[in-house]
Amino acid sequence: MKLRKLVLLGTGLIGGSFALALKRARLVEEVVGVGRNAANLQRAIELRVIDQASHVAAEAVQGADLVFLGTPVGQMGALLQQIAPHLAPDCIVTDGGSTKQDVCALYRQYLPQQLSRCVPGHPIAGSDLSGASAATYGLYEGRRVVITPLAETDAAALALVRQLWQACGAQVYEMDAASHDGVFAAVSHVPHLLSFAFMNTVLDKDNAAQCLDFAGTGFRDFTRIAGSHPDMWRDITLANQQAILQDLRANAAQLQQLIGLIEAQQADALTEYINRASQARSAWGKTFR
Numbered sequence: 001m002k003l004r005k006l007v008l009l010g011t012g013l014i015g016g017s018f019a020l021a022l023k024r025a026r027l028v029e030e031v032v033g034v035g036r037n038a039a040n041l042q043r044a045i046e047l048r049v050i051d052q053a054s055h056v057a058a059e060a061v062q063g064a065d066l067v068f069l070g071t072p073v074g075q076m077g078a079l080l081q082q083i084a085p086h087l088a089p090d091c092i093v094t095d096g097g098s099t100k101q102d103v104c105a106l107y108r109q110y111l112p113q114q115l116s117r118c119v120p121g122h123p124i125a126g127s128d129l130s131g132a133s134a135a136t137y138g139l140y141e142g143r144r145v146v147i148t149p150l151a152e153t154d155a156a157a158l159a160l161v162r163q164l165w166q167a168c169g170a171q172v173y174e175m176d177a178a179s180h181d182g183v184f185a186a187v188s189h190v191p192h193l194l195s196f197a198f199m200n201t202v203l204d205k206d207n208a209a210q211c212l213d214f215a216g217t218g219f220r221d222f223t224r225i226a227g228s229h230p231d232m233w234r235d236i237t238l239a240n241q242q243a244i245l246q247d248l249r250a251n252a253a254q255l256q257q258l259i260g261l262i263e264a265q266q267a268d269a270l271t272e273y274i275n276r277a278s279q280a281r282s283a284w285g286k287t288f289r
Contacts, residue, residue: 001163003028007064008050009057009079011035014096014123015070016049016135021168023048024137033132034060044132057082064088066164069095073103074235080110087114092157094119098184100148100177102239107150115152119161122146122180123170130229141169148177185243192233193244194251195226 006022008015011033022028033050034057035041041053054060061067061083069076076097087093093114097103100120107118125143145165149158162172175183202211237244261270 001027001160001167003065003164005030005032005064005066007032007034007061007067009034009060009067009069009083010071010075011041011044011050011053011132012070012130013126013134013139015068016044016132017125017137017139018068018070018096018123018164018168019049020135020137021140022164025167027164027167032060032064037131040131044135047132047135049132049135058086061091062086062088064091066092066094066160069093069097072232072235073097073099073239074231076103077106077110080106084110084114087111089114090117092117092119092160094121094161096121096123098122098188098236099239100146100180104148104150104177115150116154117157118150119153119157120148120150120177121161121165122148122184123165125170138169140165143170145170145172146180147172147174148180149174181240182243185240185247189236189240189244190247190251192225192228193237193248195223196233199223199226 003022006019006028008019008031012035015033019028019031019033023031030052031050032052032054033041033044034054036055038055041050041055044050045053057079064087067083067087069079071079076095080093091114093107093111095103097120100122103120107115107120111118123140123143123145125139147158147161147165165172202208205211258273261273
């Protein structure tokens with residue numbers, strides 16, 4: 001199971017933490033980090049996240065056992081196109097993208113001869129920090145990783161990627177790409193967009209500064225994810241458009257229902273509406289890890 005050469009396309013939190021965990025488990029001999037930011041790559045070397053740095057993906061992947069795409073999904077197509085002619089036939093390609101149907105399509109478009117060695121994935125872990133300095137050995141311990149194998153993915157490649165994630169301390173699950181995108185539209189993508197929308201609603205108020213001055217812990221907790229990276233969430237939103245639109249429309253319908261209850265001053269129905277959500281959230285909170 002030991003890798004001779006692991007290449008990170010994108011040397012940041014996700015890929016860097018993957019590399020550090022495999023180094024600690026003694027499952028990789030050499031890690032090469034690829035990126036455009038020279039300072040970030042130098043910091044990755046200093047922190048021993050990577051052993052070698054490169055600005056040229058096509059050169060870096062030559063002789064690799066495994067390539068990990070740790071960039072935003074919007075950058076993956078160009079990278080796959082660049083590396084396709086330079087991959088060894090037995091090289092495994094996997095990723096940490098937050099959406100999967102679009103990434104699976106990119107594998108099919110740019111790596112048609114390598115599909116048996118492609119293993120799309122999504123580690124459910126993150127941080128408010130970014131870059132190589134944010135990488136940590138224990139990021140994936142006890143966290144979930146979803147793998148969405150292609151129909152062509154061979155059993156050996158799938159088993160190896162599963163074993164590597166397990167060596168990082170993660171719990172590995174499999175599902176098809178469409179199911180993945182539907183689930184994460186509901187519990188990740190749409191919550192971020194709703195937080196952005198709410199924050200913009202406050203900013204559009206005439207007394208926005210005063211509102212923010214008096215905001216407390218509830219506002220802080222509700223809007224935390226509104227501080228997320230704009231480019232990344234733009235790419236995720238456009239990549240998972242259909243599932244996101246379906247859930248946004250469902251949320252809009254809930255808001256209309258709530259407006260109706262308030263306008264009609266239906267106290268009992270309003271209590272029931274709030275209580276249903278409150279009880280479900282409390283029960284879920286007790287199971288959250």
